[in-house]
Amino acid sequence: MFTKVIFGRYVPIDSVIHRLDPRSKLVLSLYFIVLVFFANNWQSYAFLAATTLATILLTKVQLKFFWEGIRPLIFIIILTVLLQIVFSAGGTVYWHWGIFSITSMGLVNGVYVFMRFFLIICMSTVLTLTTPPLLIADAVESLMKPLLKIKVPVYEIALMLSIALRFIPTLMDETQKIMNAQRARGVNFSSGSLIKRVKSIVPILIPLFISAFNRAEDLATAMESRGYRGGDHRSKFRILKWRGADTIACVGMAAITAGLFLLRLL
Amino acid sequence: MGQIELNNVDYKYQPDTPFEATALQAINFTVETGSYTALIGHTGSGKSTLIQLIDGLIKPTSGEVTVVDHHSTATSNSKDLDQLRKNVGIVFQFPESQLFEETVLKDIAFGPKNFGKTDAEATAIAKKSMALVGLTEDFAEKSPFDLSGGQMRRVAIAGVLALEPEILILDEPTAGLDASGQAQIMNLFKQLNVEQGITIILVTHNMEDVAKYANQVYVLNHGAIVKSGTPREIFANQQWLMENYLTVPVTTRVAQKLIDKGYSFDEFPLTVAELSQKLIPKLKGEQ
Numbered sequence A: 001m002f003t004k005v006i007f008g009r010y011v012p013i014d015s016v017i018h019r020l021d022p023r024s025k026l027v028l029s030l031y032f033i034v035l036v037f038f039a040n041n042w043q044s045y046a047f048l049a050a051t052t053l054a055t056i057l058l059t060k061v062q063l064k065f066f067w068e069g070i071r072p073l074i075f076i077i078i079l080t081v082l083l084q085i086v087f088s089a090g091g092t093v094y095w096h097w098g099i100f101s102i103t104s105m106g107l108v109n110g111v112y113v114f115m116r117f118f119l120i121i122c123m124s125t126v127l128t129l130t131t132p133p134l135l136i137a138d139a140v141e142s143l144m145k146p147l148l149k150i151k152v153p154v155y156e157i158a159l160m161l162s163i164a165l166r167f168i169p170t171l172m173d174e175t176q177k178i179m180n181a182q183r184a185r186g187v188n189f190s191s192g193s194l195i196k197r198v199k200s201i202v203p204i205l206i207p208l209f210i211s212a213f214n215r216a217e218d219l220a221t222a223m224e225s226r227g228y229r230g231g232d233h234r235s236k237f238r239i240l241k242w243r244g245a246d247t248i249a250c251v252g253m254a255a256i257t258a259g260l261f262l263l264r265l266l
Numbered sequence B: 001m002g003q004i005e006l007n008n009v010d011y012k013y014q015p016d017t018p019f020e021a022t023a024l025q026a027i028n029f030t031v032e033t034g035s036y037t038a039l040i041g042h043t044g045s046g047k048s049t050l051i052q053l054i055d056g057l058i059k060p061t062s063g064e065v066t067v068v069d070h071h072s073t074a075t076s077n078s079k080d081l082d083q084l085r086k087n088v089g090i091v092f093q094f095p096e097s098q099l100f101e102e103t104v105l106k107d108i109a110f111g112p113k114n115f116g117k118t119d120a121e122a123t124a125i126a127k128k129s130m131a132l133v134g135l136t137e138d139f140a141e142k143s144p145f146d147l148s149g150g151q152m153r154r155v156a157i158a159g160v161l162a163l164e165p166e167i168l169i170l171d172e173p174t175a176g177l178d179a180s181g182q183a184q185i186m187n188l189f190k191q192l193n194v195e196q197g198i199t200i201i202l203v204t205h206n207m208e209d210v211a212k213y214a215n216q217v218y219v220l221n222h223g224a225i226v227k228s229g230t231p232r233e234i235f236a237n238q239q240w241l242m243e244n245y246l247t248v249p250v251t252t253r254v255a256q257k258l259i260d261k262g263y264s265f266d267e268f269p270l271t272v273a274e275l276s277q278k279l280i281p282k283l284k285g286e287q
Ligand SMILES: Nc1ncnc2c1ncn2[C@@H]1O[C@H](COP(=O)(O)OP(=O)(O)OP(=O)(O)O)[C@@H](O)[C@H]1O
Pocket: B013, B014, B021, B022, B023, B041, B042, B043, B044, B045, B046, B047, B048, B049, B050, B093
């Protein structure tokens, strides 16, 4: 059931984007998300869409796979956008019922909101598709290091993040296994009344929580028994290295920013 | 036509994605009513995938699965798949993870209730199943999470037996149990097979169990069935088994050593009982 969703999953192939330093990927995708909010006309949205498409192509992940992976999320966006449209006012009124109305401004805004969400999801997916979760955690740690000076527990935060990221696929597998076992005992997740379906979640959640707690305990014991101590004493197996390609990516992003601000003037 | 029939079945995990993995290919598999079938093969050869197909938990990428008179193909919907499940009970690898109720008795009664039994009927069946797996009545009101690993395993198995299935599928049911517990549970399954005619499919790495209980064996290797036959036929060729990363029962190994030293058996012995029966007269004769 989870197999089609690719949001947050890493695809282990080789591409220019895969080889970038996780720090530059992380910063650049966050930067791009901010940038999306500066687009204000269809030209600027089209420009950002084109750069996003170019980036997706550079990852060498099949477009069809990418599209099928984010499609489930698009339904959620469309729902939000529909609410946005019927509740916003301004411009020519096309349809009106009680507090709901469809107006020209509402439609235009709706399309823009849709584009914003869509571009943000695409770029974050590019980040997670091309970067192993543990490297993302490493990047966060490395970027947050200056905060050590103001006593932010950077190493602990990074450790928590990497453990969380590491266990997402494990928990998904576990969920699938437990669901299979309960389905074999006659639980039906896809039919029956709403109450019945909500109730059918209990036989999954309880075993899942128990196994998650057991895992956490085992992990803690294993770490303690091997003398884990966080912080500066630890050396790193994966060393992050800034290379020429990262600089080029940053320059590219600067060019995109310049292009966007030119188009804003239209 | 058997009770379970797989016809040229392929199965791919996550088809059409970069993660695509072929788990089974061109599987033809038949199980007759009341038989005891062992499914062997090294780790990752597709055994667990195959039994999920039989229970309609997944549907084939191509080909057809038939269980009693329900079918599943690539185009089946979830209602069709539910039908397959009616006759089948599965004890999964590490079934303890299916426990969730407050008490042992409630957890065992969970399955029968889902399949339409009343509370009273389900409780009665649950008590019966507890006795079958060797859990005394003191356990009924305990929380399943306060039990030892082996006791939890028994509760989980009882929860599946309570479904009163015509076909019972066991995925390494005794892995991690102590020796006497293993023998007890395996004897219970054989007894259900012989006395109630329940069809059994056993997935196992334990060749002694295969030799002792099964009357039909399928060998899987890299997602394909590479050999099938009676245990005697399968274990007769040790060389071939080794090449397929499988071992042979200790008894068979002893017999093979004896043959190498010049002994001859009219029929290849599989179990300790068979081997000793054949050896005793010979040893006596030589005295
Ligand atoms: N959810 C999944 N997604 C992708 N591939 C999978 C998945 N589950 C299993 N596989 C792959 O399918 C193949 C068959 O797996 P399966 O679990 O059927 O093996 P098995 O014979 O039961 O092994 P074992 O003896 O270890 O239990 C393996 O190569 C495995 O990597």
